[in-house]
Amino acid sequence: MPRVQLRQIAHARSGDKGDCANIGLIALRPEHYPALVEQVTAERVKEHMRELCRGRVERFELPNLQALNFLLYEALDGGGTVSLRTDAQGKTLSAALLRMEIEI
Amino acid sequence: MKKVVRVAAGQGFWGDDLDAPRRQVEGGPTDYLMLDYLAEVTMSILQKQYARDPQAGYARDFPQMIERGAKEIVQRGVKVVANAGGVNPETCGEAVAAALARAGYQGRMKIGVVTGDNILDRLDDLVARGIELRNMDTGEPLAAVRERVRSANAYLGAFPIAEALGQGAQIVVTGRCSDVALSLGPSIHEFGWKRDDWDQLAAGVVGGHVIECGAQATGGNCQVDWETMPDLAGIGYPILEAEPDGRFAITKHPGTGGRVTVPGVTEQLVYEIGDPRAYITPDVIADFTTIQLRQAGQDRVQFWGIEGRPATEFYKVSISYSAGFKAAGTMTYGWPDAYKKAKMADQILRTRLERLGLTFEAIHSEYVGANACHGDFLSGEPPPDLAEVTLRVGVRGSDPVAIERFTRELAPLALNGPPVVTYPSGGKPKVEEVVAYWPALIPKNEVSAAVTVWEA
Numbered sequence A: 001m002p003r004v005q006l007r008q009i010a011h012a013r014s015g016d017k018g019d020c021a022n023i024g025l026i027a028l029r030p031e032h033y034p035a036l037v038e039q040v041t042a043e044r045v046k047e048h049m050r051e052l053c054r055g056r057v058e059r060f061e062l063p064n065l066q067a068l069n070f071l072l073y074e075a076l077d078g079g080g081t082v083s084l085r086t087d088a089q090g091k092t093l094s095a096a097l098l099r100m101e102i103e104i
Numbered sequence B: 001m002k003k004v005v006r007v008a009a010g011q012g013f014w015g016d017d018l019d020a021p022r023r024q025v026e027g028g029p030t031d032y033l034m035l036d037y038l039a040e041v042t043m044s045i046l047q048k049q050y051a052r053d054p055q056a057g058y059a060r061d062f063p064q065m066i067e068r069g070a071k072e073i074v075q076r077g078v079k080v081v082a083n084a085g086g087v088n089p090e091t092c093g094e095a096v097a098a099a100l101a102r103a104g105y106q107g108r109m110k111i112g113v114v115t116g117d118n119i120l121d122r123l124d125d126l127v128a129r130g131i132e133l134r135n136m137d138t139g140e141p142l143a144a145v146r147e148r149v150r151s152a153n154a155y156l157g158a159f160p161i162a163e164a165l166g167q168g169a170q171i172v173v174t175g176r177c178s179d180v181a182l183s184l185g186p187s188i189h190e191f192g193w194k195r196d197d198w199d200q201l202a203a204g205v206v207g208g209h210v211i212e213c214g215a216q217a218t219g220g221n222c223q224v225d226w227e228t229m230p231d232l233a234g235i236g237y238p239i240l241e242a243e244p245d246g247r248f249a250i251t252k253h254p255g256t257g258g259r260v261t262v263p264g265v266t267e268q269l270v271y272e273i274g275d276p277r278a279y280i281t282p283d284v285i286a287d288f289t290t291i292q293l294r295q296a297g298q299d300r301v302q303f304w305g306i307e308g309r310p311a312t313e314f315y316k317v318s319i320s321y322s323a324g325f326k327a328a329g330t331m332t333y334g335w336p337d338a339y340k341k342a343k344m345a346d347q348i349l350r351t352r353l354e355r356l357g358l359t360f361e362a363i364h365s366e367y368v369g370a371n372a373c374h375g376d377f378l379s380g381e382p383p384p385d386l387a388e389v390t391l392r393v394g395v396r397g398s399d400p401v402a403i404e405r406f407t408r409e410l411a412p413l414a415l416n417g418p419p420v421v422t423y424p425s426g427g428k429p430k431v432e433e434v435v436a437y438w439p440a441l442i443p444k445n446e447v448s449a450a451v452t453v454w455e456a
Helices: A030-039 A042-048 A093-098 B020-026 B040-052 B061-076 B089-102 B120-128 B159-166 B181-191 B198-211 B262-269 B338-355 B375-379 B400-407
Strands: A003-005 A010-017 A020-027 A057-062 A067-072 A101-103 B005-011 B032-035 B079-082 B110-115 B149-154 B171-174 B239-242 B248-251 B285-287 B292-295 B300-304 B307-309 B314-334 B362-368 B388-397 B432-443 B450-455
Touching: A010 A093, A010 B262, A020 A030, A020 A093, A020 B262, A030 A101, A042 A057, A042 A067, A042 A093, B005 B020, B005 B181, B005 B198, B020 B032, B020 B061, B032 B061, B032 B181, B040 B149, B040 B314, B040 B432, B061 B079, B061 B089, B061 B171, B079 B159, B079 B181, B089 B110, B089 B171, B110 B159, B120 B149, B149 B432, B159 B171, B159 B181, B159 B450, B171 B181, B181 B198, B181 B239, B198 B239, B198 B248, B198 B262, B198 B285, B198 B300, B198 B307, B262 B292, B314 B338, B314 B400, B338 B362, B338 B388, B388 B400
Parallel strands: B005 B032, B032 B079, B079 B171, B110 B171
Antiparallel strands: A003 A101, A010 A020, A020 A067, A057 A067, B005 B239, B110 B450, B149 B314, B239 B248, B248 B300, B285 B307, B292 B300, B314 B388, B314 B432, B362 B388
16 A cells, blocks of 8 residues: 655644644545544554654544544643743644655 | 624734734625734733733734724724723723724714623632632642732633623723634624524634634635645635524635635634534534535635534633743854754753753753754754754743853854854843743633723
8 A cells, every 4th residue: 555644635733722732634635534534543643743742642533524633732842831942832733743654 | 683794803813914904894895803812921911011000901903903994994884893902901992992082983983891801809719719720731729820820811702792792882892702702792792692502602603713813714824725825915814704593604805815715714623622522612612523614616615514512610711820931042053064063052052051050940952944843753864965054942940040141151152162153143032931821710600791881
């Protein structure tokens, strides 16, 4: 099965709530949504984002939008106003997730 | 009853495009202009201003905007709803009245002010009565940071806004309320939605969520087709076209830049949400997994099918408190071996800080141009021929003297460290106070919103 980077089949937007970041991952075409559900699990996202996210990762499904929502706990170095990072509010974490490779 | 109510968003945060509200009023039919000025950090800044001057503590941009746009607002009969009141909505309302008078529209409009969200002065009383305001994330009681609290506000809902509109207010100023309340209030007022019309209220919440971040719903910051996005310099801000049964469309004025598409709007739908089955607001719990949407023509996305559930018995409270100090500074290293040089500079800096005996709660180094956004692991080893890399180092701690000393250790690297280096003009980095957030819940019966409407 061919491997693709998520950026080829999905798009995303990320933001912050306290020290928790969310990443909404959306299939570019409905036929790719099942592969996202099957392979982009909370465990894999935690592994992929381990340098940036110190806490757990929780996943929610929005089949109506062909989207998954991930909550990344302790992912913002204390939160938007506390963080020392350039990306204190996690705005670029969406693209970090799109680096992941899956099989389709 | 109107068949469609058009709510135009003109400000996604305080600092957004100053000209957007004008374009929203003049660019086509608009019933309401909705402006969101308050981020969490804004409340603590406004509280600080209010402590120094009891006539301050609100978004001064707002009365200025009203003064500039008074003629169009009056002539077109556009109503304005804004959370510009900050920690001092009454004075903001008076400033709006003065702005209207200066523009020559004295006695032509009613102003409504919503108060009751500010619980700063009641914190000790609340805690004494057993309302502990525990941190929703950590479970700690407020006592842990009580001495350092700067502001405390409950997020009010949309019904006080609807009440002000019902009393004839044409401009409604609030303090802290849920962002979506600013656009839901008008629908409640126009359509007579009741407190238990859960599905309609949920639809209003979803529509409000789509437009509350301004042009993020119309092609701004959008990953799909960003390179071909038309006229981002003149991007149209979103307009919510609400209908009495809860259906709505998102669109923008004709002839403006950007695009309203299903992928773009979907990016905004998933922005800063938690459990999509339970998007909790003061007025209703909206279920984002029930949202149905489709492209219904150019720059127009239609929504239907949204379901809601009864609201909780609590308001969310946002409490800000002082949490130490921080500073961050940069040095830029040029080709060749820019990344290696920046790494060496970081080592030298850290050794210097150690020899000076300075300790911090946190020290964080980034290599802008190599891996600052996504980190080492995901970014991989940077190529050896990068044109330049900027070392950015930040420190955080409780001792402002140590932070201040840190800010003097960067510039010497220009003469003491690796070669091919430059650094920003304008002096050493600034020491900033860190303001942190304490999310908590308060029983609704402990907070009472008050609505005042008067002739300006």
